Amino acid sequence: MNRKLSKPNLIESPILLISPFFLWGTAMVAMKGTLANTTPLFLAGVRLLPAGLLVLAMAAILGRPQPKGWKAWLWIGLFALLDGAMFQGFLAEGLVRTGAGLGSTIIDSQPLAVALMSSWLFGEVIGLWGWLGLVIGIAGISLIGLPDEWFLHGLPVQSFLSSFSWQNLFDSGEWLMLLASLSMAVGTVSIRFVCRHADPVTATGWHMVLGGLPLFFLSGIYESQQWTQINPEGWLALGYATIFGSAIAYGIFFFLASKGNLTSLSALTFLTPVFALSFGNLFLSEVLSPLQWIGVCLTLISIYLINQREKIARQLRSWKLIPSFLSSEKAEYR
Template structure:
């Protein structure tokens, strides 16, 4: 699946492509609104296990085949560990210490890792415009995620004033979000292998359940008062993150990922922090600085370059041919 202008000319298909990233971004805001009244491993488990049962229910209605071989179950177990337990565990722990928008930005730095892994494992061609787009995307999320004082100090040539304290960044949750990003990237490149042995929708459901159960175990062992302080609004927010931010978003994303170009699809994850930042500003009053606003614009440019890279290259080739 090359997400080119031809493949996205249909408005319903464009909505389908964007839907997972809108749902993930808004689910981050929902999780951030709930986290002060609950615990991270509990919220991670709630986001996965019920969603997994919903996905399997839909799979049963559609009469999709269940995994039948040991190889299929081993791939699903590995997928559950990496993209279920590790991704959601790191995400939930990280969001305690960072904002919904910033946390989403750090997680969605994963397209670069996906592009590199997909190029190595599947021979996917990134090309000049794809690499340029990825570079601009990294610059964009850096402007969004790094402290403004660091960036202004670099522009002023005062490198000593930057005083980079990496451990301080990790204390703020960015390190955990980057680990979540890496987990999601590895999970994404596992999908084509999983799809060879199991239906991708069924595998998605099982990976949620199997990945969520260890998170509930960690919550039971190390957390207390997981639901004592949750209000009706909190439960509704959790329900949104579970049904829409997990079951529906994961189902759509992994179905699309099983069908085509991982670099192009994964590049759309740059949309997730935009939605998270937008709704974080509206709902949670999270404020963007001028540099972060520039970062958002650069992110949009990067999405265009990555997903239209073949069309752009063809146009330049045609123009070059006409000029000869």
């Protein structure tokens, strides 16, 4: 009688769930020095198009079906525009104009947008503990990515407002990173609609190929000397970011997003800066400040709260510590 309540082992595997965020975090470390020797749109295209071809080749080997019908290609095209061209393009251009810590903090705030859209579109239950986890997660990645001086001496709000200009908005790295974050959030939610008409693995591959084409086109028009200054170590970093940080990471992430709870999965994005900082410390001798260590701890607490929110609520209800209307018994996966 309980057989239909059991979840697929593939979706529940902790290693599989964490692997995209581990690969994204380590890819950020591998790519850190490469951006100085290349151009942002070319870099974004390299991260997408070759990786998409690898995903499509693997899908063919595995016998995954190709998209059929105009609805499938329409949704894949929209997916490619949002999570492919716009996300990678805004991300690469934003990295040029802002610090890596601040940019990473803005990018990794996208689980909040995913949670709101998933709750509205798919009826995913966030609940008290889920919202608390999201808030703690935002606080954690802020401590990780933002300068310590902002917290010790106050956020520079007045300075930001005095220098703000609508005319120069798209020259702002922070604004471009926010657009990248929103593009990824909408792209993550759209995979559910894509998978109603196409296989998630082949759709991921095609969205990367189609999303990479306009990036290379724009790079050819507006950029020059895209690869002439890249050294062998830089090409190795590009290869790692393409194969592991894009092809494998995106293939796993969007396969899981098509099957599992988007709020819980997207919350694991908070792990990306944790992995980036850890491996930056290991390979680049980057030292974490005490505030950053607090941020790491808060991030891990937030992920636990979000992914265990139903279990926590049921346990507290059984102890009669919270009223039943503050949580829900709805299943985590649909």
